[in-house]
Amino acid sequence: xxxxxxxxxxxxxxxxxxxxxxxxxxxxxxxxxxxxxxxxxxxxxxxxxxxxxxxxxxxxxxxxxxxxxxxxxxxxxxxxxxxxxxxxxxxxxxxxxxxxxxxxxxxxxxxxxxxxxxxxxxxxxxxxxxxxxxxxxxxxxxxxxxxxxxxxxxxxxxxxxxxxxxxxxxxxxxxxxxxxxxxxxxxxxxxxxxxxxxxxxxxxxxxxxxxxxxxxxxxxxxxxxxxxxxxxxxxxxxxxxxxxxxxxxxxxxxxxxxxxxxxxxxxxxxxxxxxxxxxxxxxxxxxxxxxxxxxxxxxxxxxxxxxxxxxxxxxxxxxxx
Numbered sequence: 001x002x003x004x005x006x007x008x009x010x011x012x013x014x015x016x017x018x019x020x021x022x023x024x025x026x027x028x029x030x031x032x033x034x035x036x037x038x039x040x041x042x043x044x045x046x047x048x049x050x051x052x053x054x055x056x057x058x059x060x061x062x063x064x065x066x067x068x069x070x071x072x073x074x075x076x077x078x079x080x081x082x083x084x085x086x087x088x089x090x091x092x093x094x095x096x097x098x099x100x101x102x103x104x105x106x107x108x109x110x111x112x113x114x115x116x117x118x119x120x121x122x123x124x125x126x127x128x129x130x131x132x133x134x135x136x137x138x139x140x141x142x143x144x145x146x147x148x149x150x151x152x153x154x155x156x157x158x159x160x161x162x163x164x165x166x167x168x169x170x171x172x173x174x175x176x177x178x179x180x181x182x183x184x185x186x187x188x189x190x191x192x193x194x195x196x197x198x199x200x201x202x203x204x205x206x207x208x209x210x211x212x213x214x215x216x217x218x219x220x221x222x223x224x225x226x227x228x229x230x231x232x233x234x235x236x237x238x239x240x241x242x243x244x245x246x247x248x249x250x251x252x253x254x255x256x257x258x259x260x261x262x263x264x265x266x267x268x269x270x271x272x273x274x275x276x277x278x279x280x281x282x283x284x285x286x287x288x289x290x291x292x293x294x295x296x297x298x299x300x301x302x303x304x305x306x307x308x309x310x311x312x313x314x315x316x317x318x319x320x321x
Contacts, residue, residue, distance in 0.1 A: 015039035018317045025131045025138045026314065027124070029148040029185035030215055037189045041156050044306070044313030054316040056085035061315065062114040064090045064097060064130075065141065066121040067245050071280060072141050072149065075307035076118050076315075083312055085319075088114060107133035115319055122246060137318040144178055144246065149314065150279050151182035153306040155190060157299055158236055160306075161275055166191035171234035171271070173197045173227045173261050174287055175254070176204045179240050179279050184212060188219030195222045197230035199257050227261050231271045238277040239263045239287045255286065264289040268297060275299045 017039035025031065032040065046052045061080045065073060077087040090110070092098035097106055107130045110117060116137040119127055124145040131138040140148050159165055170187055172180050176196050181204070187194035196203060203223045204212075212221055224230050231237050242258045243251040268276065276288075276298045284290050293300060 015043055018043065023137055024318060026148055026318070027127055027131055027138065027140045028146050029151050029182040029189075030211075031148075032189070034189045034191075037152075037155075037186060040152065040310075040313050040317060041159055043316065044152070044156055044310045045159070047312045047316065048306075048309040054083055054312075054320050056080065056083040056315060056319055059083075059085035059116075059315075059319050060114040061085060061087045062090050062110055062117045063087060063141070064092065064117060064119045064121070066092050067142065069120055069141070071304050071307050072118075072120060075311050076141065079308045079311040079315060082308075083315060085115075085315070103129040104133045106130075108135070111135040116315070139314065139318070142178065144244075146182045146185075147178045147279070148182050148186075149307065149311060150179055151186045152310040152314070154183060154238070154277060154279075154303060155186055156306045156310055157277070157303045158275075160302075161299065162235060167193070168235040169193040169195060169233055170236045170238060171195045171197065171230040171274075172238045173230060173263050173267070174239045174258065175202045175242055175244070176223075177240060177244055179238075180204075181208060183238065184219075184221055185215070188212065188216035188221065193220040193222070195224065195230045195234070197224050197227040197261065199225060199261075202257070227263075227267060228270055231267060231274065234271045234274045236275050236277050237263060237268065237271060240279055241281070241283050242287055258287070262287060262289065263292055265291045265295075268292055268295075272297075277303055280304055 017035045063076060080087045111134045117134060118139040118141040119130055120141040121127060122144050124143045127140055127143050140146060162168060170192055172183060176198055180196060184194045242254045276292050278288060278293060278300045280300060282288055282293055
């Protein structure tokens with residue numbers, strides 16, 4: 001799908017697995033199959049290394065962000081610029097979106113102005129509504145349910161670190177939140193083992209477990225309350241804040257519930273060959289210590305940098321001929 005405002009874009013070396021998928025939405029990590037996920041990571045790696053060039057000159061990406069953002073906002077903006085396109089910040093506080101204009105009206109009109117929308121909001125249902133009414137690609141830039149762009153950047157980082165990913169274990173210590181869900185899906189797609197260490201009340205809900213089982217029946221997804229058991233043998237140890245945006249009222253309870261799940265130097269001693277990962281921003285001294293996030297096992301800066309490269313690949317896939 002292309003908007004009336006767009007002009008032709010050119011591409012070189014677009015992977016065959018992605019070549020016929022122009023105009024798709026990316027609302028969930030499950031919107032890609034294993035072959036497409038691997039191809040998108042390879043495209044991102046090729047763009048990062050300068051092995052291929054894709055021109056999105058004349059293309060415009062609209063950002064609708066109802067939640068605060070640093071890495072997602074900047075990485076999409078810079079990615080689009082480096083591909084020759086432009087980004088338009090459609091801040092809900094200064095547009096009619098924030099005054100209650102129906103999604104149907106907003107999405108249909110914006111489809112005539114811009115070539116894709118990246119949306120960061122609370123409810124996955126709102127994102128799905130945009131995708132339903134828009135005639136241009138819609139990208140999940142984070143919802144309460146998933147964060148697929150973050151997961152893709154994480155696995156690009158792991159691929160750069162370890163090469164082959166199949167058979168590796170990613171241990172996620174903390175809340176089974178949006179980031180954890182997307183990581184679990186991509187883990188299953190790429191043949192990795194995913195372990196979630198969290199208190200019972202913060203593990204995956206039954207609906208998501210059923211979704212995973214139906215989507216990836218052979219995936220190895222493990223849940224435990226023991227963080228030490230989770231990280232033993234892991235290639236990567238991942239954590240995130242214990243109280244995400246919108247959970248501020250639960251913060252005190254969550255701090256108490258997760259106090260045994262801090263990723264600290266003592267925990268990392270059980271996996272000396274693992275890398276440490278965090279989607280950022282981090283609450284240092286809560287879910288992770290300074291010694292770990294700034295330590296030799298940490299790849300958080302490289303991980304954040306790869307957000308831009310993955311999003312270059314994603315935008316090229318969605319918008320290039």
